[in-house]
Amino acid sequence: AQSVTQLGSHVSVSEGALVLLRCNYSSSVPPYLFWYVQYPNQGLQLLLKYTSAATLVKGINGFEAEFKKSETSFHLTKPSAHMSDAAEYFCAVSAAGNKLTFGGGTRVLVKP
Amino acid sequence: GAVVSQHPSWVICKSGTSVKIECRSLDFQATTMFWYRQFPKQSLMLMATSNEGSKATYEQGVEKDKFLINHASLTLSTLTVTSAHPEDSSFYICSARAQQGGGELFFGEGSRLTVL
Numbered sequence: 702a703q704s705v706t707q708l709g710s711h712v713s714v715s716e717g718a719l720v721l722l723r724c725n726y727s728s729s730v731p732p733y734l735f736w737y738v739q740y741p742n743q744g745l746q747l748l749l750k751y752t753s754a755a756t757l758v759k760g761i762n763g764f765e766a767e768f769k770k771s772e773t774s775f776h777l778t779k780p781s782a783h784m785s786d787a788a789e790y791f792c793a794v795s796a797a798g799n800k801l802t803f804g805g806g807t808r809v810l811v812k813p
Numbered sequence: 814g815a816v817v818s819q820h821p822s823w824v825i826c827k828s829g830t831s832v833k834i835e836c837r838s839l840d841f842q843a844t845t846m847f848w849y850r851q852f853p854k855q856s857l858m859l860m861a862t863s864n865e866g867s868k869a870t871y872e873q874g875v876e877k878d879k880f881l882i883n884h885a886s887l888t889l890s891t892l893t894v895t896s897a898h899p900e901d902s903s904f905y906i907c908s909a910r911a912q913q914g915g916g917e918l919f920f921g922e923g924s925r926l927t928v929l
Contacts, residue, residue, distance in 0.1 A: 737920075744819070744906050744920040745857075791856060800847060801908075801918065803856045 703728040703794045705804035713810045720779040722807050724766075724792030727773065734775040735793040735801065736766055745791065751775060762786070787811045815841045817909045819921035826897055827929055833893045834924045836907035842887035843909035847918075848880075851904040863890050897928040 708723040726732055733752045737745040749760025756768040762785075766777045775792060792804040816839040826832050836846055845864050849857040861877075863869040863884035871877045879901075881893040890909075894901050906923045 742904075742923065742925065744817075744922040745908075746920070747918075800859060800862055802859075805856045808854075 707804035714782045720782045722777040724775045726794045730796045733795045736777045737791045739789045815919045817919045817921040825927045831895045836890045838888045838909045841911045845910040846890040847908045849906045899928045902928045
């Protein structure tokens, strides 16, 4: 069984500030972990993924995430928020690339 | 990157009618496609997994007679919402797994269904 918990359904950051979105997972097998972004009325776009290679994963748009097995976490960060980062972000887990289980999502609001 | 296209993007229908949503992988062959449902301000809930040429596998609680899934080719899967009711109104998203290239998942743009 697998599950994902995203801490905080809403995050508000100032433009230029650090973005930190928290994700903790549970998986009975070594997980594949993903972060997706969703803009209103659109599908999901992959930001980055962890598939058992380097624990620090760099993605698109300046985002990165670190896999910490001891903490069962895969938090997403971006050093400096842009207005265009305002969106919904989903963390997801899959076992060996099978079906994805999504977290509840975190909506990011960027203040000017 | 690979493209997955859904059609229609928006559909409004009367209660009791059936609606078909298409999911196409435009530049790759997809052995497996997934259908998700997303309620407003909520996460994606997996409805079913479809493999080309075989019956779809539905998640617990999803009515297979209500949500008919067909995966007739390696580039097309369809979801038909039969006898739609207002509670079926939702955002439906498909994703497709590439046959090659590590099996990465690509998502469609979503289809918003409103049942009056």
